[in-house]
Amino acid sequence: MLVIPAIDLKDGQCVRLRQGDMDDSTVFSDDPVATAAQWAQSGARRLHMVDLNGAFAGTPKNAAAVKAITQALPSLPVQIGGGIRDCNTIESYLNAGVHYVIIGTAAVKNPEFVHEACARFPGHIIVGIDAKAGFVATDGWAETSTVQAVDLARDFRDAGVEAIVYTDIERDGMMQGVNIAATVNLAVEGGLPVIASGGVTDIEDIRRLAEVSHNGIVGAITGRAIYEGTLNVAEAQALSDRLVRA
Template sequence: MILYPAIDIRQGKCVRLVQGSFSDMTVYSDHPVQMAQKWEQNGAEFIHLVDLDGALSGKSINSEVITEIAKTVNVPVQLGGGIRSMDTIQFYLDNGINRVILGTSAVKNPALVKEAVEKYGNRIVVGIDAKDGMAAVGGWEEVSAVTAVELALKMQDMGVQTIIYTDIAKDGMLQGPNVEAMKEMVDHLVIDVIASGGVSTLEDIVKLTGTGVQGAIIGKALYTGNIDLVDALRVAKE
């Protein structure tokens, strides 16, 4: 199982939100590039970036710091948040980002996902964020009428090869991941599922490996010191 340290960027800073709420935000670093270097030095194989301003506004906001991170580290980087056009996808893939994550577009503009997958294959990842099993969009401000599993199956049929599945209720709460929801998603799909939200202990990582997920994103727990990345990577490998 691959572990993805998360760097959430808001106004050029490295921050964490609680349950996706922009009113409940903690700034952990003014230097996201240094943070990415730190996770790489600690053994990260892949880094997960989120443009929070982008997720909220629907357009790319922190592209300067994001492309700088991609150029500075030697490990692959995936990015989500406000990516809603082919031009933006191409810009990031041309500027060092290994994989682009489409979230809101999966619900609101499936044609974009289809076009992107046809052109870029496995470099296109779909992020599905769920509230009580229903897919949420627009920086989690809005819940759709489609279930997370239904949306994932639709994306799989379109040729998407990786899904990032986030349980919003667990995100930033340090209360453990929704293991049942992750297992349900894995059981319905043949493509890779990356778990996101709530990982707060090494035991959580062990539980997630049992669900069959391909990877797990770790955010807040790394910044609070609840989890040491070196230990986490060892557990994931074991």
């Protein structure tokens, strides 16, 4: 199970939001490349990036920062979400050195796009499912749909999706722990590998996730905890490796 540091980009800076609120952000760095290098040096095996401006605008707004990171750290796999609504955007990101693109809002509003993307770019497509009380949120979490998270995952079970990034919005950025039950349920019932996101606070959250990783949990994204120092990336990855091997 990978421990995946997050870099959320807003206006070219590295920030963290609370529950997805763009007006409740904390700036952690104005140098995304240096931040990415820090996590690479800590032993991260993948980097999670979100274009927050893009998520709201529906088109990439921080692509330059993303490309700067992939060029500076070509051996570090990057997954990016936020504003990915068409295949041209996906192709542009992959050409820029991104390994995986995350389709979120468009997966709800245009499911056929996910199937098309998986067919055109096999092995590179992740679906982002962000949920409030079990229902999928879209448009930078500004809207909540009537689609249940588990049902959406099931819809893409045979599409060729690499994984689901599952975010419990009510936990995101709140340092209140991971919603283990909901994450496991999505992995088991949805039938796709799941990367957990939202609520990772300390190494105990990594322990709890790693202990149930056999259910299909393949990664844990962490943001505020690593920036505020309550979680050490190297220690967390080492613990995950030990528990998963056991």
